[in-house]
Amino acid sequence: MKLILVPPKEGLVWVRRGFQVFFRQPLGFASLFAVCALVFFVLLRVPFVGEPILLVIAPVGSLLFMIASRLSAAGERPVPGAFVELASADRTRIVGMLKLGVAYLVAALLAIGLIAAVEGDALVAFMEAAGNPQASPEAAATQLADPRLQAGFLLRLGLGAILSIPFWHAPGLVYWGAQSWAKALFFSTIAIWRNKGAFAVYGLVWAGLGLVFAMLLGLVVGLAGPLPATYIATPLVLIFTTVLYVSLWFTFAGCFAQEGPEPPLASA
Secondary structure (H helix, E strand, O other), X not given: OEEOOOOOOHHHHHHHHHHHHHHHOHHHHHHHHHHHHHHHHHHHOOOOOHHHHHHHHHHHHHHHHHHHHHHHHOOOOOOOHHHHHHHOOOHHHHHHHHHHHHHHHHHHHHHHHHHHHHHOOHHHHHXXXXXXXXXXXXXXXXXXXXXXXXXHHHHHHHHHHHHHHHHHOHHHHHHOOOOOHHHHHHHHHHHHHHOHHHHHHHHHHHHHHHHHHHHHHXXXXXXXXXXXXXXXXXXXXXXXXXXXXXXXXXXXXXXXEOOOOOOOOOOO
């Protein structure tokens, strides 16, 4: 696949296209999100192997949304079309996605281990103090001020951002570009670096939307109370999260061009 360089304003286009495609077929994308969420919650409850499996298949979840967005943008139905297309993928692409998932598992475990080494038991102590009705507010504040807890929080943010860069485009590069998992991670990183202006705008737009949402939610809580705010916040959070995943395809298509013939669209 050929790398495309785009101006910073393209980041806004990616967000806008995500909303446009989502509202074109909201029920289809909502059902896709519901299936992914169901798999997530089921695997979290499987002892020992559930969480590792969840991390291995995490890139597949991103790929499903990219396929669904591509189908919807082309006038096709995202569901069941995304599942049909993924199920019909050849062995090379399936194996490539599994290798990418194993790489994600290893990277995530290394990040978790590093955070645990820095944080120690500070997070557990804070959660116990915050959840104990007999504990004084000063005790929770003391735990919150623990430098290990603050370092762990900053490390989570930093490692999360670092981890997302190589894996952002990697599922699409493995699936549509037929690249190896290592090559996909490398070129995903290069694409984001070369188009850092567009991705900065993309991130700022999402951050701005989140800030506006938080302000409106605070206004609703002040006027109507927390319960009505919950009824409003829950569907909006689900929509925002789904649209973020929908927009992944547009970031990928904006950074890479297919050099060979376009892959055929699966019929829904």
